[in-house]
Structure formats: structure tokens, C-alpha cells
Amino acid sequence: MTITSCHRGQGIYHQSDPAQHWYCVVAGMxxxxxxxxxxxxxxxxxxxxxxxxxxxxxxxxxxxxEAVVNDTxxxxxxxxxxxxxAAREPQLAQLMRDIAFDTISRSQAxxxxxxxxxxSQKVGAFLVEMANRLPGGSEGEVHLPMSRYDIAxxxxxxxxxxxxxxxxxxxxxxxxxxxxxxxxxxxxxxxxLNT
Amino acid sequence: MTITSCHRGQGIYHQSDPAQHWYCVVAGMxxxxxxxxxxxxxxxxxxxxxxxxxxxxxxxxxxxxEAVVNDTxxxxxxxxxxxxxAAREPQLAQLMRDIAFDTISRSQAxxxxxxxxxxSQKVGAFLVEMANRLPGGSEGEVHLPMSRYDIAxxxxxxxxxxxxxxxxxxxxxxxxxxxxxxxxxxxxxxxxLNT
DNA sequence: CGTAGTCTTGAGTATCCTCAACGAGGGTGG
DNA sequence: CCACCCTCGTTGAGGATACTCAAGACTACG
Numbered sequence: 001m002t003i004t005s006c007h008r009g010q011g012i013y014h015q016s017d018p019a020q021h022w023y024c025v026v027a028g029m030x031x032x033x034x035x036x037x038x039x040x041x042x043x044x045x046x047x048x049x050x051x052x053x054x055x056x057x058x059x060x061x062x063x064x065x066e067a068v069v070n071d072t073x074x075x076x077x078x079x080x081x082x083x084x085x086a087a088r089e090p091q092l093a094q095l096m097r098d099i100a101f102d103t104i105s106r107s108q109a110x111x112x113x114x115x116x117x118x119x120s121q122k123v124g125a126f127l128v129e130m131a132n133r134l135p136g137g138s139e140g141e142v143h144l145p146m147s148r149y150d151i152a153x154x155x156x157x158x159x160x161x162x163x164x165x166x167x168x169x170x171x172x173x174x175x176x177x178x179x180x181x182x183x184x185x186x187x188x189x190x191x192x193l194n195t
Numbered sequence: 196m197t198i199t200s201c202h203r204g205q206g207i208y209h210q211s212d213p214a215q216h217w218y219c220v221v222a223g224m225x226x227x228x229x230x231x232x233x234x235x236x237x238x239x240x241x242x243x244x245x246x247x248x249x250x251x252x253x254x255x256x257x258x259x260x261e262a263v264v265n266d267t268x269x270x271x272x273x274x275x276x277x278x279x280x281a282a283r284e285p286q287l288a289q290l291m292r293d294i295a296f297d298t299i300s301r302s303q304a305x306x307x308x309x310x311x312x313x314x315s316q317k318v319g320a321f322l323v324e325m326a327n328r329l330p331g332g333s334e335g336e337v338h339l340p341m342s343r344y345d346i347a348x349x350x351x352x353x354x355x356x357x358x359x360x361x362x363x364x365x366x367x368x369x370x371x372x373x374x375x376x377x378x379x380x381x382x383x384x385x386x387x388l389n390t
Numbered sequence: 391c392g393t394a395g396t397c398t399t400g401a402g403t404a405t406c407c408t409c410a411a412c413g414a415g416g417g418t419g420g
Numbered sequence: 421c422c423a424c425c426c427t428c429g430t431t432g433a434g435g436a437t438a439c440t441c442a443a444g445a446c447t448a449c450g
Contacts, residue, residue, distance in 0.1 A: 034307050042310035044303050056299040063303070083289070090282035097288070100295035104251040107302040108239050108258070112229050114309045115237035116351040116407090119438065148397065156311040158439055163398055180397065180446085311439090314406070343429065353407055358430055375414085375429060397446070404439075414429075420422090 002076045006030075006067035012074055013054060014064045021076040023054040023065070028072025029145045032065045033153065043154040045106070046146065048133050052099045055079075069145045114156060122155045123165040124174065124191035131185055140185040141178060197271045201225075201262035207269055208249060209259045216271040217291075218249040218260075223267025224340045227260045228348065238349040240301070241341065243328050247294045250274075264340045309351060317350045318360040319369065319386035326380060335380040336373060 003026070006012060012023065015035060030047040044063055047053050053065060054076075067074075086093040113125045131142045144151070152159040166183075169175045174187040185191060198221070201207060207218065210230060225242040239258055242248050248260060249271075262269075281288040308320045326337045339346070347354040361378075364370045369382040380386060 036307075040310070042307055044306050056296055056303060058293075058296065058300075062300065086288065087285035090285075090288065093281065093285065093288040093292070094278070097292055097295060098253075100292060100299065101251055101253065103299055104295065104302065105253075105257065107299065107306070108251060111239050111302070111305070111309070112231075112237055114306070114351060115235070115348075116353075147395090153310075156309060158311075159396095160398085160440085161438055164438090167398075342427090354428095355408085355430085356406060359406090362430075391450100393448105393450085395446105395448085398444085400441105400443085402440085405437085407436075408434090410432085412429105412431085414427105416425100416427085418423105418425085420424095 004074050004076065006072045006074060007070045008067055008072075010067050010072075012065040012067065013061050015061060017061045019054060019057045019059060019061050020079050021054055022052060022079060022082055023077075024052045024075045025049050026073040026075055028070075029068040030065050030072055030074070031068050031146065031150060031154075032063045034063050041153055042156070043150060045110075046130075046150075046154065049135065051106075052103065055096075055100070056103070068150065119155075119157055119161045119165045120168050122157065123151070123162060124169060126151065126155060127169075127175065127183060127185060128188065128191050131188075140188060141182060142185065143182045145181070199269050199271065201267045201269060202265045203262055203267075205262050205267075207260040207262065208256050210256060212256045214249060214252045214254060214256050215274050216249055217247060217274060217277055218272075219247045219270045220244050221268040221270055223265075224263040225260050225267055225269070226263050226341065226345060226349075227258045229258050236348055237351070238345060240305075241325075241345075241349065244330065246301075247298065250291075250295070251298070263345065314350075314352055314356045314360045315363050317352065318346070318357060319364060321346065321350060322364075322370065322378060322380060323383065323386050326383075335383060336377060337380065338377045340376070 004012075006028070012030060025047045027049055030053075031043050032045040032047060032053060033041045033043045035041055045053070046068070047065070054061070056062065082096075086096055109129075113122060113129065117125075127142060130144060131140065134142060148159045148162050152162045155162065157165075166175070169191070170177060174185070174190050176184045176186060178184055199207075201223070207225060220242045222244055225248075226238050227240040227242060227248060228236045228238045230236055240248070241263070242260070249256070251257070277291075281291055304324075308317060308324065312320075322337060325339060326335065329337060343354045343357050347357045350357065352360075361370070364386070365372060369380070369385050371379045371381060373379055
């Protein structure tokens, strides 16, 4: 196992790199995204402490992963050795399966979020998801380490629309701004269901 | 292992059922979807022959799966026995992992499709995906077993917009209609990239 | 203090959704 | 065998939502 520390914007692996490791975020945050011909960079997943990644592809990686904040710490496990170790240790094999299942759950829950809804609904659901996945945050306070651009690429919206949706949620009293990137959720129940 | 034959609309498992089996589609097609409070039924995945499903959840199923066409044949494997068998057979464990990885790949590829694009782009990408995943179909001919409603729920569009997008693609010469549900792809390259 | 990146807000336009009517196809029953 | 019904698919008109282009404010960092 190897521990790496990454600064903001630093790549962990790139699209079409050979897939030779499993990775796990220890601290900080990373984003997994695709690079398309038209320049867009849709974000497939935000990776938080405890999340594993890098194992979806058979041979070459389909996506790029890079750190979102400074001092993001990532652990990497050589794939070859992990596989052979799993062949001897059923418990590890079971663990790897469960990790994959968690990734599937996360991914499929996200699809529901991306389904036809209004922009405020998407952003509200995003805040709820982050509030659940991020560890700290006393009293429904969420600190978002990523930019509005990243949120937009994650939700399939333009960054202006993300900004407007946040303003909209604030005007309706569902959230308040502690700072631009720190948000307090007031009406949690309403966020998931609002118009 | 148990083999079941399902008619159109027949449920295979339902949201909140205990997750006790792995399943694999042998023939036909099934859809995995969520049932929301507002009545919408976003489709998370179309399940084709060779696709496994039902293992993403730890305890209870998060989604509902039902057959899309008559005579859909599904194989089911008891989870408990499969797990204990995998504990003794590393090759099976590896296979189960690979199956999970494939599901992840499929799921993440779909996110790119759902990312911000125009309706025609989404429908075009959907046709390409189905052309790749469905077995037969000589010469770029794709038979879509599902209704326009299903496609709409899969892409996060209204069914009218799906219909209009297909008309649009036809007018621009990228596809032709053999019948309402059988489509011939003429400009495959253009489908993924068109405006 | 200046600069670059980020965030908010505004105005105009394009896209998509809603409501609605109509046509085509398949299955059932007389 | 034909008429009927029901589901599915297409197309149109109008309105709501989100995107594009644009300007200005805030923040962090050098």
C-alpha cells in the first residue's frame, strides 16, 4: 500500500491509463470525470474519505481522477497483488465485493437525482447527499470543497443555474449561507421534495 | 439455480423486498426502476441477456425490476449459498467481482449520457448504446423492445420529446424507421456527436 | 494593492415540458 | 371476419425552465 498526498488539481490517474491499482481516499476530496471532445468535463463521482475507486475498468481507466482540495490523501493498492491475495483470503474477496456494491449503490442513487427534475430539486438533492456523505458539519452545516463549476458538471447544469438555484433555495428559506461554500440546511425534508 | 419465465410487466422483485438472490437475464429484457412519491418511475437500467442484477443492495432492494417483453427468462441464484460457495472458490469470487465491475462500467457510462446535452443527443447516444448492447440487428438495425415512455423515463425526458427527437434524427438523415420500434442507424458517428 | 479566479445577478433566447388532438396497430369479442 | 377498444406513437401550440452572453462584486493570493 502506498500513501500519496495531492494538491488541488493534481491528477491521480488519467483516462486510458492502464488500471493497475485500487485507490481509497483517506482525507480531502477528489473528482472522477470524463473529458469529452466538445470540451465538457462531466463529473461522474465525487470521492470522499472512505470511498474506493479505480477498479471499475477492466484494463484501461475510462475516466480521470484528480484532487479537489489541497492535501488530499490517497491510498493505492497494487491490483495484481490484491487479486492474488483475495484468491487466498475469502474475507478480503468479500470485502472487495462489498466495496463494489457500495459504488453501485452510490452510482444508482445518483441516477435518480439526475432524473427529470427542476434545477432547484437537483441542487437540493445534491446538498442532502453531501450532508449525508460528508463527515463533520454540526447542525446541518455543509462545507462544499468544490466550485460551482464542479457542481454544475456533476448535475448537468450550467454554473449560473447552480448559483441561481442556491439563491432560490435561500430565498425560500430552505438553506442559509454561512459563506459561499458553507451552507446550513434549514428545511432538510423540503430540500428533497421542493418544486 | 432457478429459471423463471416472465410476461410483460411481471415483477421480478420489488423495492424494499429482502435481497436474497442474484439474478441474470437469459432472454428478453427487463427494466430496473425506482418508484417516487410524485408518481414518476425513473429507469435506472435496462437489463439485457447476460446482465446480472439484484446484488447492489446490502439488505433490501432499492429498486423494482420487471420484464419489458413477454417470455423474458431470468435465472436466480440464492445469495447465501452463492456467497459461501464463493468463499471456497476464488474463481467464482473473481467472477462475481467482474460482474459487479461491469455493472459499474455500464452505470457510469450512462451518467455521461445523462450529462448536459440536447434531447437529440441523448436519444442518439441511447440508440448507439442499445445497438452495442443488443446482440442481433444486422447492418445497424436496432429493435427497441421498450416503449417511448420507457425511453423517456430512462433519459429523463418526456415521451413527447423522445418522439420528437427521433423524428428530428430521421429528418437529418441519421436514422431511418423500419417500424416504430425498429430503427436503422445510418450515420453512427454523427449520432453520438450531433447537436 | 492588484490580479486572477470565483460567485452572483440580469436580459434575451432556445429548448423542453404540458396540454391536447389525432392516427396506427394489436387484441378481444361478437 | 369484422367492429370495437385500448395502448402506443406522432404532431401541434403555448408557456415555463434553463442556457448563453454579459457585467459587476467578492475572495484569496501574491
